[in-house]
Amino acid sequence: MANAIELIGITKRFPGVIANDNVNLAVEKGEIHAVCGENGAGKSTLMKILYGMQPPDEGRILVNDEVVTLASPSDAIDLGIGMVHQHFMLADQLTVMENVILGSEPMKHGLIDFDGARTHLKAVAESYGLSIDPDDLVESLEVGERQRVEIIKVLYRGAEVLILDEPTAVLVPQEVEELFNNMRDLKAGGASIIFIDHKLDEVLEIADTITVIRQGPTVATVKPGDVTAHELAELMVGSELPSPQTTASTVTDEVTLEVEDLTVLDVDDRAVVDYVSLKVRRGEILGIAGVEGNGQTELINAITGTEPQASGTLTLLGVDITHADVGTRREAGLAYVPMDRHQEGLLLEAPLWENTALGHHTRPPFAKGIWFDRDGARQRTEEIRRDFDVRTPNVEVPAHALSGGNQQKLIIGKEMSSDPKLLIAAHPTRGIDVGAQAAVWQDIRDARAKGLATLLISADLDELIGLSDTIVVMLRGRLVATLDPATITPRDLGAYMTGVAVAQEAS
Ligand SMILES: Nc1ncnc2c1ncn2[C@@H]1O[C@H](COP(=O)(O)OP(=O)(O)OP(=O)(O)O)[C@@H](O)[C@H]1O
Ligand SMILES: [Mg+2]
The missing domain is CATH 3.40.50.300 (P-loop containing nucleotide triphosphate hydrolases)
Incomplete structure (x- = not known):
């Protein structure tokens, strides 16, 4: 031919x-x-x-x-x-x-x-x-x-x-x-x-x-x-195929994040997040399944504080953060792996060490008193490079010079190393190769065992099912089903996400 x-x-x-x-x-x-x-x-x-x-x-x-x-x-x-x-x-x-x-x-x-x-x-x-x-x-x-x-x-x-x-x-x-x-x-x-x-x-x-x-x-x-x-x-x-399987449950009774009746409106005053209530407990991974465009982005943005909410309350570790700004939420222990690393996660023209400080610059090792600590930032970035296997010639290169998967590894590394209490992870392993994926899953699991509460959004249904303790399905701004990852298959989950399974149940 x-x-x-x-x-x-x-x-x-x-x-x-x-x-x-x-x-x-x-x-x-x-x-x-x-x-x-x-x-x-x-x-x-x-x-x-x-x-x-x-x-x-x-x-x-x-x-x-x-x-x-x-x-x-x-x-x-x-x-x-x-x-x-x-x-x-x-x-x-x-x-x-x-x-x-x-x-x-x-x-x-x-x-x-x-x-x-x-x-x-x-x-x-x-x-x-x-x-x-x-x-x-x-x-x-x-x-x-x-x-x-x-x-x-x-x-x-x-x-x-x-x-x-x-x-x-x-x-x-x-x-x-x-x-x-x-x-x-x-x-x-x-x-x-x-x-x-x-x-x-x-x-x-x-x-x-x-x-x-x-x-x-x-x-x-x-x-x-x-x-x-x-x-x-x-x-x-040259390594084994990993599996995201979560083993023993580490879920506790302590509620890390509570979302009550959260509503977010779009420019036309339509509810894109429609009276959503959920709890994420210490040691729990709560998975949110949904086809993109069903309100997950707005839900996450309202929790991280980048999008205003119309009504509802948010409580993080017992503290009302409904009206807290992004910085305050982060200082209270919120870490965030964003949907779109190019728009939200990285300053593409800035060196890697500046990128790792993004969102964390008010705290050590990035801050010394009121001053930004460049050496501290460089050192932390070197640690992330080593621990998360970020392939780069050095930490001075701009973020755009990293391959897509290595950009993602840098973001995960910087968020996980901030010792978070609540992790909002959107597609954490999107674009990451099979070997690196295994490492990220292990990191999330280890943090979960130590008490991290995680809200996981992922289009990779094997990942969602494998890592989550509970899965909720989001459709047109509402949480429409709660499913057990131990029994649901990716195909059935896909049916709930597209509304097919719900429609069948109703009829
Ligand atoms: N504009 C650039 N400047 C400097 N280095 C670059 C640039 N573009 C790519 N690189 C480097 O070239 C190498 C290959 O990158 P490339 O984006 O082609 O990888 P990839 O196979 O697509 O990886 P991924 O699966 O993560 O997307 C990487 O080491 C990357 O850091
Ligand atoms: Mg690529």
Whole structure:
């Protein structure tokens, strides 16, 4: 079979790091090709090179057997290569169609040709079996639908090679199945897909070919039928596949966090959090399951103090914090691993040691009296780097220079090392490789045994079920079900999250 893409001997260096060291990757026409590897192995870098976002230092790129030079993404698009980034890049306030044509508006007599665009968009969507309404506002769409818009945007520009960087990280199992069906249809239509995924069972299910890279050269190219998930993990990290299973319960009677009748309104005065009450006890992990966009974000923001609440009370360790500001809540022992590390968790341009001080700068080791203690911050950052295996040349580099998974490890490390009483963890291991995931689970479990109360939100249902002592399901702003992680399956949980199981019970 002919190759759609061939990367030969790609080397890319950053200060202090060789991100890609003589990497080879050959993608056949019409295949789904997975790229696997540890955090920091160089996967995103390789994909950005193929999409023309950054030039390689060495090596050749072949598209349809011809050597090409990609000076920018528009060169890549002209050659039929499109990329969907892990952090969605859609404009919320625009419609699906406006988003799709943004940057390549079709013109007719000096005006944007909306009719032509709509017809073309519909034709593209239909030919690949992707259902979407061009006139929907993007902000009204669920995560899976947004992703579909990103994919349509790429196809609209004529892509025959699609690059998907960790597309399943944000999806619930039902949405993953839908994405995989879409990927199979695209493949049947002749497209080639390169995708990155840390969930090895998903990789084995969907990929025709798997290339494993380590920081450095390509390790192996294998067929899914020839390896088990275990062997694949060993190729990547050389370690055992971890399990998030929580063992003995450590739940106590002491209530760490009490939320009573909490209501949060959106700009249109609709209740996005609707009279929610819950308790998290010392030594307990309370999991909140829900499809993104059902009020979890607002619930978390109200608890951390970044979003005003309309009514209700919050009590942390017996103290009413309903009207306390963010700083006071943090000083009272609240730690927070945010949903979106790029928006809330990190100052991307600032060095790592400044990032670890974020939110903790009023206390040692970051403060000496009223002064910020730089040496203290550097030292703490070195400890986090060591304990949480943050791969970086040093702690002076800016946060944007870390790979996605290593950014997440830095955030978890800084929050866990603040000796918290209450941890609000949103997708704590999103984008983290299987080895590092095991370490994070162990950290949360150890802290739980010492009395940490945790409110866990995760789209990874195995993680949610494995770690939680109790799971509540959030749907349209309400807590609609309380489930026992010992008996619920990811599939059944997914049914509650999408409202299917609740609807069935009611009828
Ligand atoms: N702009 C940059 N400046 C400096 N170093 C960088 C830059 N981009 C990436 N790196 C480094 O290159 C290496 C590879 O990073 P890359 O993002 O490609 O990893 P990855 O395989 O995608 O990891 P993850 O699974 O965590 O997303 C890392 O060590 C990272 O710190
Ligand atoms: Mg990456």
